[in-house]
Amino acid sequence: MSSSTTDNGTEFTHFKSIERALKIPVFFAKPYCSSDKPHIENINGLIRQYIPKGKSFDEISDDEIRQIQNQLNNRPRKKLGYKTPYEVFFLHL
16 A cells, blocks of 8 residues: 655645545654654665755756756656656556
């Protein structure tokens, strides 16, 4: 069964609508406990290869964000059997 673990930010106030839309339970990580959400921490690390910590997103164009997104979505992952997130997403549609 799939689930989603999120931060405790206000952006997840309406988590019930996420649960209904995705038909999966949403859990909340304990504050300052990155081990509760290792997949998010992993992608944060991958993003940091392109955008150093402390750099303002105001300095990054929408086109640059799309390029990074495209590179990450087409990067094979061991966790996905060396398939890309893009491949796995479309396998499950």
